[in-house]
Amino acid sequence: MFLFLLQPHYIYHGHSPHMEVVESCEGVYKLNMYLKAKRDYVSAGIPGRFLLAVIGPDVSDVGSVASTIMYAFYLDETLKSNQFCTVPVINMKREDVDSRADLKWLFDSCHIDMSSLIFINEIDLYYYDLFGSLKLVLLNCDKLPSKQEALKEALVEIFHCRKSDTSYSWVDSVIVGQDASCCTVIAEKFALTSPEILAGQGFSRLLLAGILLDTENLSSAQCTLKDKYMATLLLNGAGRYGCNGLYQILYRMHDVPNLRVGEILRKEFKKWTTLGKPDSRGSRLPASNIGMSSIGVEVAQLLSHDSTSTQEIMHFQQLEKLCLLIVVSGYYDSQNNFKREILISAESAEFMRNLLQYLNSYAAQLPLKVKHQPGLRGEMRVFEIDKVTSRRTIEKLLDEYSVVSK
Structure with a gap:
């Protein structure tokens, strides 16, 4: 399966298009199967299981969205538990994606099935919390967004936060992030458990895009050697664009002439x-x-x-x-x-x-x-x-x- 994509200089300079052929990969196929299965299970009410929801900050930048999807998938692959239905919950409304050209382009270029994603306005987390069947993994921030603060008792893990002394003292699993990008740590986990999945272009592109935008193209003061190493490991995800070209495509999609x-x-x-x-x-x-x-x-x-x-x-x-x-x-x-x-x-x-x-x-x-x-x-x-x-x-x-x- 192939998808034709515009070269970066056409996308952000407006020149004549050149086409790149991006091959679908086994990792993205597995990821889409996982997303669809979990959405179907949520639609059925998750009978007999806990809902293990992975959720990030309500500033849904590319890095936060990519890490939410990928960490939920990683947990599902490694936990192998019938007790939990592990799902990524994108902390933005689905209709807000219409104003996010960077996210839409990235999902399309990686072959991610957007229809299988679950957005915050499509699931009632308070319902599951009311009946004691909600478990929350907080990703890439120290505190739950104010709109979800009432769900704090359901927290079981805080992953890649900035400080260890969080206000949620009962949470045993608190992992402090030393690297600029949460996607770096997740890519490292996949490299240790199933390195072959990172060889696929679409799968590696999703993680690479998060790293590049989180680190301002590997140039920010917070960027670590591990961020740079994992970006090199995921280089196949950049395709013919190269890391700089991929970054420029996504970064310049913040240009918003048609929005109020x-x-x-x-x-x-x-x-x-x-x-x-x-x-x-x-x-x-x-x-x-x-x-x-x-x-x-x-x-x-x-x-x-x-x-x-x-x-x-x-x-x-x-x-x-x-x-x-x-x-x-x-x-x-x-x-x-x-x-x-x-x-x-x-x-x-x-x-x-x-x-x-x-x-x-x-x-x-x-x-x-x-x-x-x-x-x-x-x-x-x-x-x-x-x-x-x-x-x-x-x-x-x-x-x-x-x-x-x-």
Whole structure:
């Protein structure tokens, strides 16, 4: 079975197409059979078994989606238990994939049957939890997203988190990730248990794509020697594109000329709630919502997307009831240098002043270089930041600010 795919320079430069023939592989065939069987079993109600759901963060980037699918498949292959129905649950709505050209292209190019995947809005995890038949594996993050926090008692494993002292003390299996990409660790596990499956181009491409995007094409400060080694081992997955070509195809699919600003912000959006600290009477102050969007274009390009871009950003913030919205931009400039910027949108100009005063005291962790954008109001600012600054660093600083500011 073969699929014709466009060469990378056609996809992101618009030249005449050249075709690459990508052969379907045994590993993807087994993966699709597994996905279909588990979806059918879930549709039947999973009689007589526990539902072992593998779930990642609600910022469903390529690396998180790929690792969720592959780790669930790995567990199913190695556990061989009739007690569990092990399924990957993609932590986004199926309809949101329509705005994710990178994911759609990757699934198509790897021959992954999207109809067999289970998305978060297609399964009622609370139903299984109510009857005591839910077991959760949390992947690639330290805490459950706020929408799933009520399911925390069902956690049995935390895989590839950033710190060992999680807030879920009862979970025995906590695996701290030393590498930049969760896909690196999963690929290593397959290499130890069934190395032949990594020889297939489609199977290895799914893992390789996750590694390349998680490590910014193996160039981020967090990228380890193991990330680079596993990318080399999975090189067949890149095909004629090569690693750089595959990365550029997926990265440049963040270019979103046909989407509205709100849709761009929602592509990779994470929202969390910070609890207010107790006041003098022992009551808690109101909780606050913080949101973070990741985009693959320059902030100036987002602001000039259409004549109402600034108003649409504010409308998105109000719709999500956010006291603070951070838009993290990662892009390549005209000289092919990687740059990072952030747009900060606060609920008021006073909030912005207090936040910037706080962030300036942590300039060693998050140095801010002002980028002047004409027409912005006092509650919205743009800064260039260090290219190696991670979203987790920004998130941690915002969490700390939400505590000290209340």
